[in-house]
Amino acid sequence: MNQTPIDYNTAQEVIKSYNLSDFGHATIREVVAISTELETKTGTEFIHMEMGVPGLKAAQVGVEAEIKALENGIASVYPNINGAPEVKTEAARFIKAFIDIDISPEGCVPVTGSMQGTYASFLTCGQCTAGKDTILFIDPGFPVQKQQLIVMGYQHESFDVYEYRGEKLRGILESYLEKGNIAAVIYSNPNNPAWICLTEEELRIIGELATKYDTIVIEDLAYFAMDFRKPLGKPFEAPFQASVAKYTDNYILQISGSKAFSYAGQRIAITAISDKLYHRQFDGLTKRYGGGTFGSVYIHRVLYALSSGTSHSAQLALAAMFKAASDGQFDFVSEVQEYGKRAEKLKKIFTDNGFTIVYNQDLDQPIADGFYFTIAYPGMTGGKLMEELIYYGISAISLSTTGSHQEGLRACTSFIKPHQYDLLKERLKLFKSNHSL
Ligand SMILES: Cc1ncc(COP(=O)(O)O)c(C=O)c1O
Secondary structure (H helix, E strand, C coil), X not given: CCCCCCCHHHHHHHHHHCCCCCHHHCCHHHHHHHHHHHHHHXXXXXXXXXXXXXXXXXXXXXXXXXXXXXXXXXXXXXXXXXXXXXXXHHHHHHHHHHHCCCXXXXXXXXXXXXXXXXXXXXXXXXXXXXXXXXXXXXXXXCHHHHHHXXXXXXXXXXXXXXXXXXXXXXXXXXXXXXXXXXXXXXXXXXXXXXXXXXXXXXXXXXXHHHHHCCCEXXXXXXXXXXXXXXXXXXXXXXXXXXXXXXXXCCEEEEEEHHHHCCCHHHXXXXXXXXXXXXXCCCHHXXXXXXXXCHHHHHHHHHHHHHCCCCCHHHHHHHHHHHHHHHCCCCCHHHHHHHHHHHHHHXXXXXXXXXXXXCCCEECCEECCXXXXXXXXXXXXXXXXXXXXXXXXXXXXXXXXXXXXXXXXXXXXXXXXXXXXXXXXXXXXXXXXXXXXX
């Protein structure tokens, strides 16, 4: 056994000091804290693949619009809770340009990140109809969304889509929906953590069943247009970002500024509620709030109670980024394509050293290269692999925290620096030789 880059005893000591019952279930923040502490203690650089933070510069067109808005003095007044007309109009236009869906500006509502968008959506969906009180996750998924449900005391159910791709999705999804308790179904597409992309056929199945069982689909497009296998960056030209909105009227889209525009710090996203859902009345909402439609309750009751709107300047930044993208002046897809290039190189280094890609196919097509990918090592559980890689100065999170039933890790490409490819190669070579002894 050759000496690992991070001393075994030091790593053990630091991990133990966090008093975790199972390191394999450590949260992203805990992995960050442990790896950063080890980095300081040992003076050895870590290859950080645990955090899903954008690693690129914020889109300049947004920054400029935001500065201008502040200089024009908007900071002193409360923002309109419905959203600034500019961002509502540009959001609807952006959705037409890049998804090819018609939606009224009225239903495009700015929120303080899609974190708030999903929180408000879960809350409202769960109040519409008595007995429909559970949120269904098509997993693997973004762990914080389950945390949101725990905070609000809602029920959730989930299944790992790994075994249920294509037409198989219909049976499993229907088995949950037919019970009648599912208020909403949520998934992200492209998927965090697996980077699978649901196909048009799968989205059609979800849409058809949502209509049949009167369930709302919350489609989380945090990684908008990042299926880099297709040229999705040309406004008003096919191919478009795939969406369930083509197959049902029961939808809410979450379109975040965080990853597509590297604008995570300003906490800005759009919740886009379909025209039909926006204007629909539900008994549960009427009883609780004395009236209103899904859209008006979402904005004037729920968002009002949560944050009383979203900062003006971030809204105007998003409006400017949407506009520039729809006008064909800002090729946001090319900017984020960097993540795909990194994933391609990183996946090769891992697979050259005995690792496998866990979620590797979208039916008959290899998955895209993008923000995340998933890895496994033969004979090792996800938790064990996560701990082992710490000794090699590589940090990632276990898939078990994401609702996945597969053994493996999620690796994120966003923090990788150019010199780290060689470092990763060297460390994984050592890992491989130590594990084949
Ligand atoms: C699937 C998914 N949804 C939502 C978010 C959060 O987005 P926002 O920054 O807009 O709140 C993330 C961020 O990592 C994500 O991965």
